[in-house]
Amino acid sequence: MQRSTRPRRLIATLAIGGALSLVAAACGGGGEGEEGGGGLIVGTTDTVNTLDPAKCYNYYCSNILFNVGETLVSYDPKTSELAPKLAAEMPEISDDGKTYTFKLRDGVTFHDGSEMTSEDVKFSLERANWMTHPEGAGFLLDGIESIETPDPLTAVIQLAEPDITFGSKLAYATATIVPSDKYPAPEEKLPADADPASYEEYVHEDLVGTGPYRIEDFRENQSITLAAYDKYWGTKPKSQNVLVQFFEKSSQMQAALQSGEIDVAFRHLTTEQRESLQGNENIKTVEGAGASIRYLVFNPRLKPIDDPNVRKAIAAAVDRQRIIDDVFGGAGEPLYTMVPPDFEGSEPAFQEAYQGKKPSDFVNGKVKLTLWYSTDHYGDTEPALAQTIARTLEESGSFDVTLKSTEWAQFSEEAYPGKSGQYPVFLLGWYPDYLDVDDYLAPFYHSTSSFLRMYDNPKMDQLIDEEISAEDPEAQSRLQTFGEIQQLAAEDVPTLPLFVETPYAFVQSNVQGVDGTMGPEQIFRYYLMSKASG
Structure with a gap:
């Protein structure tokens, strides 16, 4: 089975102090350790809101799942191509493209010691889809009609x-x-409109997977401790233990890295902090491939965004390069479509539609806008990002912008989906669920499969349905359909792409393996990282 339309090129507090001390004993601190033994301490300003695969749909909970749990197929870290994981081989696919037959690896066990079988596969996929948790990504499995298990493997x-x-x-x-x-x-x-309590009834936070690590300790908003699973079926992880330390402020994470309390700092540092670390001879900078994007969402059910000309005026006013330079010190790339430019099929439709245009070409007078952002989900640069966007809009003379913010728990509940959305304009980010152009289009533009559920255009639905049902992922006709989708999105402006993020990890000089896990699939594989002795 081929993977669709891949990137054209790859670039290659007291509580905190206490947690760090606790793990320093288990992981060997930020000092020396032999490869394959000892441990690693990874710092981040991200958070983990759940460990249930059916509820998880943010970057860091997904990343924990990728290190503790496993899927039938996954991405090869060396090539970013799909490869078997819990499947013994890639699936046999019927001629009509509707039947996938998976042969499973024999002898795989869960962390509780039980054997993995096809019944677990059927159960897991149906559970994630049937729960339809509004915070989860079970909708990705909506296409499944049935699952049969003719034998345990x-x-x-x-x-x-x-x-x-x-x-x-x-x-x-x-x-x-x-x-x-x-x-x-x-x-x-x-049902999609079920009482919220009905979703939570089935949430299970004690993660039991088959991966190279098992959960040893989880302290919400403080740390997660991972220990190597001694009966893991595959290659043993290079570090015996991993401590993921959650920092409230990026300045705390920077200080911990500089002092040697942590080994790796990953997501999210400010421009000033990043530049300071890049000048430190004891710390290595690892740059990854850009597949994560930032964008604005418009709710056409709310005024004044219900007027397409207002959305077009915003598209004409936003200065992407200024945002990248002023907020991120030049780390990033302007984005003129929701599809990152490294993907074959990406077309800069917004640049073509709005280059040389002014907001006054679309609106008269001054439009009052309210722009919302989250205070605790995208790092310490988020207020500056919102302020810079507001400033560029107001300097055009066509907008009067009010900024509002709230914590992610409230933000994600109120901003979307669909009719429940209360914010006319708001900032979001996206990292790929799967490496295909479709993953940057259907989740935003299809009326039924979009997690936003704010945009409804039958022509758009038709185009997306066409590209999904293509027989060849690299077919020229599919690429042409991608182009039509992006052109239509630039006309209707349900979202406004801003920039592609450049991911950075900062590591102690004796840390190895991080550069081998910074590909476009955005999976930070702890099991490939280690500290060299010396």
């Missing part, structure tokens, strides 16, 4: 319609395989 997945991206979707964290006798699950698919 065979799973046959039947799709309702052909989906060229289905194999790639199975590589995302929501498809993590969990033991069927440990997790609760509904007996049928929950």
Whole structure:
């Protein structure tokens, strides 16, 4: 099975102090250690809101799942190509593209010691999809019509319609395989408008996976401790223990790295902090491939965004390069479509539509806008990002912008989806669920499969349905359809792409393996990292 349309090129507090001290004893601190032994301490300003695959849909909870759990297929860190994981080989796909037959690896065990079988595969995929948790990504599995298990090592997945991206979707964290006798699950698919309590009834936070690490300790908003699973079926992880330390402020993370309290700092440092670390001879800078994007979302149900000319005026006013330079010190790339430019099929439709245009070409007088952003989800640069966007809009003379913010828990509940959305304009970020152009289009533009559920254009739905049902992921006709989708998005402006993020990791000089896990799939594989002795 081929992976669709891949990138054209790859670039290659007291509580905190206490947690660091605790793990320093288990992991060997930020000092020396032999490769394959000892441990590693990774710092981040991200948060983990859940460890349940059916509820997880943010970067860091997904990243924990990728290190503790596993999926049928995953991305090879050397090539970024799809490869078997819990599957013994890539699936056999029927001629009509609707039946995927997976042969499973024999002898794989969960962290509780039980054996993984095809029943666990069926249970896990149905559970994630049937829970339809509003914070999760179970919708990625909506195409599944049925799953059969003819024997313990065979799973046959039947799709309702052909989906060229289905194999790639199975590589995302929501498809993590969990033991069927440990997790609760509904007996049928929950309605999308169910009472919130009905979703939470089935959430299970004690993660049991098959991956190279198991969860040893989880202290919410403080730390997660991972220990190597001694019965892991695959290659043993290079570090015996990993401590993921959550920092409230990026300045705390920077100080911890400089003092040697942590080994790795990853997501999110300010420009000044990044430049300071780049000048430190004891710290290495590792630059990754840009596949994560930032963008504005417009809710056309709310004034004044219900007027398409207002959305077009905003598109004409935003200065992307200024945002990158002023807020991120030049680290990033302007984005003129939701699809990053390193993907074949990316077309700068917004540049073509709005280059040389002024907001006054679309609106008269001054439009009052309210722009919302989250205070605790995208790092310490988020206020500066919102302020810079507001400033560029106001300097055009066509807008009067009010900035509002709230914590992510409230933000994600109020901003979307659909009719429940209360914010006319708001900032979001996106990292890929699967490496295909479709993953930067359908989740935003399709009326039923979008997680936003704010945009409804039958022509757009038709185009997306066409590219998903293509027989060849690299077909020229599919690339042409991608172009039509991006052109239509530039006309309707349901979202406004801003820039592609350049990911950086900063590591102690004796840390190895980080540069081998900074590909476009955005999976930070702890099991490939270690500290060299010396």
